[in-house]
Structures are given as structure tokens and as C-alpha cells.
């Protein structure tokens with residue numbers, strides 16, 4: 001099996017993943033009913049995001065954390081939701097790809113999900129809930145603002 005190598009691969013993975021996520025009985029309704037997310041419209045944003053996370057493409061300049069905080073205000077995102085999201089993501093990666101980049105796609109998703117989860121649960125980094133403090137220069141590419149940092153999306 002090949003590793004993730006370019007945007008076309010990311011697109012294939014993202015389409016696979018959201019196909020499963022939209023159909024999932026637990027988290028699917030968050031996409032289809034709460035956010036009424038138009039996947040076709042969101043696809044380029046998702047690809048920008050993952051290209052930036054995995055290949056430092058620098059294309060994604062929005063704030064994914066704030067999008068999920070806003071979502072959480074409408075429909076609380078629970079630990080179970082994050083676990084489901086991650087297991088679907090891992091499964092989608094493993095079905096299509098294997099290698100160091102595929103591994104990084106899973107690891108980064110875990111880190112980002114952990115960061116989002118802590119924030120929606122109102123926790124701060126470093127309280128021991130998740131091993132997210134060991135940021136390397138690589139993982140630090142995704143750097144959500146800390147409490148107090150405000151962006152135009154808030």
C-alpha cells in the first residue's frame with residue numbers, strides 16, 4: 001500500500017472519511033443536521049487543512065478550533081464524539097494508505113482532537129488529561145490560539 005504523497009491522495013482520504021462520518025449514527029447528525037455541512041463546498045478547505053498539517057503547505061489560514069467551539073455551543077461535542085471521529089479517521093487512513101505520512105495523519109489527528117476536546121471541555125493544556133505537551137516543530141505547525149487570543153472568527 002502506498003503512503004500519502006500529495007493533495008490528490010489527501011482528497012481521496014478526506015472523501016472516504018467524510019463518507020463514513022456523515023453516515024455514522026453518533027456523529028453523522030452533527031454534520032447533516034446541526035451544521036448542515038455541504039461536503040462539496042468544504043472539501044477544498046479540508047484538503048487545505050490536511051495539506052498544511054502533513055506537508056506544511058501553508059494553505060489553511062482559518063481557525064479550526066473556533067469552528068468547533070462554535071459547533072460545540074450548538075451541540076455539545078463529547079468525549080465519545082471525539083473518539084468516534086478518531087476511530088473513523090484512523091480506519092479511513094488505514095484502508096487507503098500506509099507509511100510515515102499516514103502515521104503522521106493519525107498522530108496529528110489525535111493531537112488536534114485532544115486539543116479541541118480540552119478546549120471544548122474548558123480545560124487547559126498541561127492538566128494531565130492528554131499527552132499533548134510534547135510539541136515538536138512539526139506538530140507546532142498546528143498552533144491554536146491560547147485563551148485570551150482572539151481572532152476575527154470569535
Ligand code: HEM
Nearest residue numbers: 027030031035037049062064067077081082085109112113
Ligand atoms: C467530535 C469530533 C468532530 C466533529 C463532530 C466535527 C464536525 C465538524 C463540522 C460539523 C464541521 C463544519 C462546521 C461548520 O462549517 O459550521 C467541521 C469543520 C472542520 N473540522 Fe471538524 N469535527 C470534529 C473533529 C475534528 C478534528 C479532530 C479535526 C482535525 C483533526 C477536524 C477538522 C475540521 C476542519 C479543518 C474543519 C473546517 C473548518 C473551517 O471551516 O475552517 N474536525 N467539523
